[in-house]
Amino acid sequence: MKLTQYFVLVLAVLGICPIVQAQTVKPNLSKAFIQEQLDAAANQIKVLAAETFAEKFPKTFEQGEHVFSSSSWWCSGFYPGTLLYLYEGTKEKALLEKATEALTYLEKEKNNKGTHDLGFMLFCSFGNALRLTGDTLKYIPILSTGANSLASRYSPITKTIRSWDHGSWQYPVIIDNMMNLEFLTQVSKVTGDKKCYDIAVSHAETTLKNHFRKDYSSYHVIDYDKKTGKAIGKKTHQGAFDESAWARGQGWALYGYTMMYRETKKKEFLKQAQQIAKYILSNPNLPADLVPYWDFDKDKIAKSDKMYPNRDLRDVSAAALYASALLELSQYTKGNEALDYFNKAETILRSLSKAPYLAPYGQNGGYILQHSVGALPLNSEIDVPLTYADYYYVEALVRYQRLLDGEPMIKSIAK
Template structure:
């Protein structure tokens, strides 16, 4: 049998095309793995940077970092609403490094919050005691942390309005100041209550958490999955008045950090209760936020700012959302949420850390507190550093962080 030169060349060419196609397909299949490994290296480098920054700054800090000014921490002596995040960051540094010095610093800092256990003047008790005392209990087994956190939960539920089924956000009890005001942030205070029920067996804490989450879902969630920052109720009757805002652009806008609090908070409440409506809410909030992200993957401060997509950023919204998305991916089995979290984290680690600054006290830059009031514009906050570290640990050390934050 003879084969013509033309047939031979054709066959050889076809084989080359087949081999080339196979090689290309193999390369394309390997590309996500290469990119994932590159991201993991970046994440490890970023977490190392965060731990090193804490090691350098912690010895001189005897109060609670609140916000940077010219890259240096300013402080709130009583902790304000952010006091739990500094000891929380130290606990996470201890979790990652197992350096006993971080444990010592975390204990010293968390103990300074002790007077706030009986504070009934704010709903931020969860922010204060969950990353500091609850995490301290989970990492050390010291029951004094547990008992103090349960006492704090008892203070928080005193702010519950049974007629409106909500936890009042601001204002001292017994005063008319903001007595019917609820904010999306409070979804993050609810896990302190679920912890208290878990530890004591008393359902009163969980009952309040569930009622508040149900009210938030009913009145904050818009048909498109966005949320306002604030919703007002008549405190005497519990009747709804309507949406409002404090840190968002307007009552009809969508403040990105508030949306992130909602994603994280509703996912957590689903894990604690298995109520399908909470999972549905978390997914709808996430889907809206992911569609609203700009191509650089860093949230702007309000998704409906009239200057979008060219307004100032809030990297803290990004790291909070990344934590929530990783959690949501786990409970839904939808990898797309995990992949989205990795894209956000990758972008933040590449463009928002203070690695090029020799004077910065903080780790995460480009966070915004209140663009509407023109305060805290693209600076650093302790909650930004904390949730950055938590998100990185969710990727790099999932078992360890699960123990620390109760996943």
């Protein structure tokens, strides 16, 4: 198979393979380049692994200090997930062993019904473990239990999965929650339990109706009346202001609807992903290297606003999300549109694979990427490495590697 042309084939494996159309693209990144980045990332994460104690999960590295969480934090699945992707990309068994060790302390979260983030926590970790090891007896029960814990947060009145249980909200749903739907759809197709699939579709359809503005930018938080299901508030929690387009939120939306098209074949989800991509890629505030500022509307913040002295910060975590999502979206579209998505993803990968975004070996606490922003309005995780930035960067590299090897870009947890 030539590098200048590849055809992605539809594999009918238990009916859960993505819808893909034969595309002709010209990959401009070589196998050597991709392998170099994966090898470097593997070496870097070993530095982080040496500092990570049992039962702790990396969050970030701030002011020269590691910040860890317990397994119940929403980011807990990204570290073992990144180790697993790097094992896939390098075949280093030591990475699989490190990931498996971390999973032993994460398993108990399968019973956690107090969070909407079980997709991040369990699918990015145990889902990848199942896919790479094929150990169905060990991992399918964990994933099934976790998916049902997530499904317990669904309301047939709002037709959504509740995000937070804190604050003054009645029934808050954040755009981030689109990312947890893959957990439900994939487990549903493995176990045959249609309930989880139907919940995911319902949530995606309701979010499509209520979360987006006319320009296809997304609100961060929609608050629903829990008795009527009506949207009663459209807010932000991590963006600049309620009507702004928080950069990572747009990434959650882009990735989420691209993935939901793959999972459901519903054309409205593909159209939504295309429109979100158009908003991001045509935005005049998107820098040339395609690593966005933390909020697309950061220039609308008054210069006198003391809350935002660092309003010009980039968010590498958003860029990593864009890269992975655009690679996949290029497979479901045609002609120049597909080429544009693919080429833009390549630009982001080039940008993230060098300074100032790629951390020097042994620095940055062992995190692969630097210069992400957690929540600027909350003064939380400002211009630091973030575990999920590393995860989606490595995921994008592995997806690209699969294409160069003539394999399907997206691989299912089913065998």
